[in-house]
Amino acid sequence: MREIRPNVYSVGAIDWDARLFDRLIPLPDGTTYNSYLVKGSEKTALLDTVDSQMTDVLVDNLIRLGVEEIDYVISHHSEQDHSGSLPEILVLHPEAKVVTNAKCKTMLQDLLEIEEEKFILVEDGQALSLGDKTLKFIHTPWVHWPDTMVTYLEEEKILFSCDFLGAHLACSNLFVDDYEVVYEAAKRYYAEIMMPFRSQVNSHLGKLDGLEIEIAAPSHGPLHDKPAFIIDAYKDWACDTVKNEVVVAYVSMHGSTAMMVSHFVEALIERGVKVRQFELSGVDIGKLAMSLVDAATVVIGCPTVLTGAHPVAAYAVFLANALRPKTRFASIIGSYGWGGRMVEQLGGMLSNLKAEILEPVIAKGAPKDDDFAALDRLADEILKKHKEIGIAQ
Ligand code: FEO
Numbered sequence: 180m181r182e183i184r185p186n187v188y189s190v191g192a193i194d195w196d197a198r199l200f201d202r203l204i205p206l207p208d209g210t211t212y213n214s215y216l217v218k219g220s221e222k223t224a225l226l227d228t229v230d231s232q233m234t235d236v237l238v239d240n241l242i243r244l245g246v247e248e249i250d251y252v253i254s255h256h257s258e259q260d261h262s263g264s265l266p267e268i269l270v271l272h273p274e275a276k277v278v279t280n281a282k283c284k285t286m287l288q289d290l291l292e293i294e295e296e297k298f299i300l301v302e303d304g305q306a307l308s309l310g311d312k313t314l315k316f317i318h319t320p321w322v323h324w325p326d327t328m329v330t331y332l333e334e335e336k337i338l339f340s341c342d343f344l345g346a347h348l349a350c351s352n353l354f355v356d357d358y359e360v361v362y363e364a365a366k367r368y369y370a371e372i373m374m375p376f377r378s379q380v381n382s383h384l385g386k387l388d389g390l391e392i393e394i395a396a397p398s399h400g401p402l403h404d405k406p407a408f409i410i411d412a413y414k415d416w417a418c419d420t421v422k423n424e425v426v427v428a429y430v431s432m433h434g435s436t437a438m439m440v441s442h443f444v445e446a447l448i449e450r451g452v453k454v455r456q457f458e459l460s461g462v463d464i465g466k467l468a469m470s471l472v473d474a475a476t477v478v479i480g481c482p483t484v485l486t487g488a489h490p491v492a493a494y495a496v497f498l499a500n501a502l503r504p505k506t507r508f509a510s511i512i513g514s515y516g517w518g519g520r521m522v523e524q525l526g527g528m529l530s531n532l533k534a535e536i537l538e539p540v541i542a543k544g545a546p547k548d549d550d551f552a553a554l555d556r557l558a559d560e561i562l563k564k565h566k567e568i569g570i571a572q
Contacts, residue, residue, distance in 0.1 A: 180244060181353045183394065186218040190215065190237060191213040191214035192211065192233035193209070193350070194209050196209060197347075204371050206347050207463070208349055208364060210349055211348070212233060214226065215227070215396060219310035220310030222250040224251040224253055224309055226339050227398055228261060229263065231267075234267050237268070248274055251277075255283075255327060255328050256341045261342075265287070276297060276299045279299075280301060282326040286326050303316070315331045316328055317331060319343060322343045331390055335393070338395050342373075344397045346368045354403070358408060361409075362412060369416050369472065371464075381417050387410070393406070423453055423570045424452070427447075427456045428456075428457040428477070428479055429456075435545045438546050439540065447561065451571065452562060459494075471502060475508060475570060476506065476507065476564070479509075479511045480512050481511060487521055488525050493525070493528065496529065500528055501531070506534045508564050510540075511540075511541070
């Protein structure tokens with residue numbers, strides 16, 4: 180428990196040991212479930228709760244602060260890492276009302292069976308007075324669920340942004356102290372959680388432009404007392420501009436695809452194109468997702484298995500498609516033994532990407548001179564495309 184400003188406290192939990200979120204997303208550095216208490220001269224509000232596994236931490240923090248009554252629990256988002264302790268808090272504080280938007284209310288009822296009479300609904304832009312403190316609610320749907328909203332504490336100029344602007348990073352410091360570490364964690368978080376909703380991210384960033392923000396207080400990771408750092412990073416990640424980079428993600432069974440990848444990556448490097456290469460059977464999907472934030476081009480390297488795509492490559496392509504990166508160009512390289520539909524399968528799985536598909540290069544068996552020449556032509560074509568959109572010399 181820490182004081183952020185007079186009568187504004189951080190009361191959430193640090194989860195040092197968490198290693199996987201949603202049974203999908205790697206958490207190399209754990210995470211935090213931030214919850215905040217705002218004590219006004221007349222009313223007290225708790226902003227979000229914590230994951231149900233850490234309810235005791237939240238409850239202990241409230242006891243240590245001497246909190247006897249909670250008038251409002253502000254729920255920015257119904258996902259259980261922020262709402263999991265809500266039922267317990269409502270038992271301990273039967274006087275509390277849950278303040279949220281209509282969509283979040285429905286989802287809290289679906290997920291946690293919160294009773295109808297507990298809710299107070301707020302509209303976009305509506306304010307709630309705590310006496311000498313005022314909470315203003317700003318609806319920000321789809322960052323990253325349809326229910327998400329943020330709260331601006333007007334007197335202290337604090338933006339409580341929930342998942343938006345957050346980072347999965349367990350740390351003992353209240354505010355960012357190592358910008359390099361936080362940048363990496365926040366970009367990973369953006370890539371995995373926010374990137375599919377890039378247009379909404381841009382729209383909500385525009386909405387926040389009119390606010391004077393002294394502190395950005397997300398629900399994961401450290402707070403930002405220099406909020407321009409994270410807001411500018413989000414603007415960079417979410418803008419339409421791509422970089423002169425190619426992500427080459429591949430798997431190989433007996434070395435043919437690996438030989439092609441090796442030749443192709445060297446060809447790109449010789450042409451002045453930055454490459455990020457990932458071997459998919461042991462990949463950290465968070466790092467792969469991060470690489471997709473900026474890259475102009477993605478190339479999948481895949482062998483043919485049981486007449487189709489290697490399942491490891493198919494998993495990565497499925498994930499990349501779901502993350503909807505701003506990739507402009509894509510292609511496939513790989514090999515086959517006697518036939519198959521690997522290219523058609525993978526190509527069909529990239530439907531969310533608004534990317535131009537460049538001529539794939541597929542070798543029969545081990546790659547020969549013709550195949551290496553085709554890989555050189557693909558590298559030429561990528562450089563040409565990058566030049567056409569003004570990101571390469
Ligand atoms: Fe941190 Fe969408 O929950």
